[in-house]
Amino acid sequence: MPNVLLFDVFGTLVDWRGSIAAELLPLLGRARAEAFADAWRAQYQPAMEEVRAGRLPFCKLDVLHRRNLDIVLKDFGLDHLDEAARRELNLAWHRLAAWPDVGAALQRLRRRFRLAPCSNGNISLMADLARLNGWHWDAITGAELARDYKPKAIVYLTAALAFDAAPEDALMVAAHSSDLAAARAAGLATAFIARPDEQGPGRGESRAVGPVDYEAQSLTELADMLGC
Incomplete structure (x- = not known):
């Protein structure tokens, strides 16, 4: 034992999916919020593989989540979000x-x-x-x-x-x-x-x-x- x-x-x-989508509902509506959550999560393993393979030095997941967020915001046509909004959205993983x-x-x-x-x-x-x-x-x-x-x-x-x-x-x-x-x-x-x-x-x-x-x-x- x-x-x-x-x-x-x-x-x-x-x-994680329901929680992240809920944070994005006011911005995107349900269907796009869920798609955004999926797209953000899809960047998770590739970003960590950069660290595991030694191509990036170790950094906290918060740093990788933010790197991934910037990619997904651009893909969803939300590149206009300012720095304060991006920092707050990245903290959605803490909630x-x-x-x-x-x-x-x-x-x-x-x-x-x-x-x-x-x-x-x-x-x-x-x-x-x-x-x-x-x-x-x-x-x-x-x-x-x-x-x-x-x-x-x-x-x-x-x-x-x-x-x-x-x-x-x-x-x-x-x-x-x-x-x-x-x-x-x-x-x-x-x-x-x-x-x-x-x-x-x-x-x-x-x-x-x-x-x-x-x-x-x-x-x-x-x-x-x-x-x-």
Whole structure:
């Protein structure tokens, strides 16, 4: 049984698509706001790959999000937005709403386990999401601590080491099979949480692809499985 639970955040704990689209509704209307959220997110992995491949020095995700925002604003014909508006819009990632099951389930899990995010999001972003959604982390781990981005093994291993835990004593919890496959390859235990609507209705993962130690339809169900 693990003694540390590490969580992916974007998509697993928070509804990034719905939250980003909601921020853009006054500017774009629903259909274009959702398309903008998708386009912004589509820049996420390519931007991090620049860092993972060594073509860019490590920088916080806030910096990459802003770089990506400037690209998408131009693509959507919104290049006229001034600097203040761009800074505020970039902070939308600090204001993402949790999925309904998350708050109560984290409280249950914390009674038995130490909890931390293991996200590509920077520490200030993770702290702001915790304060907004009423979560209590025992630490904040992830990309900024490891100075690299998932799915590099160093991110998972640094998170476990922060708790003086062997990899097998840490459980990586995520809604993305690729994230869990990388964590498993690094020696961590893994738990899949279904988020079938993460990228829009029916456009998320409802089942794990590949082996995992636990598979649940919600964080509440995972808490049940772990005896919390």
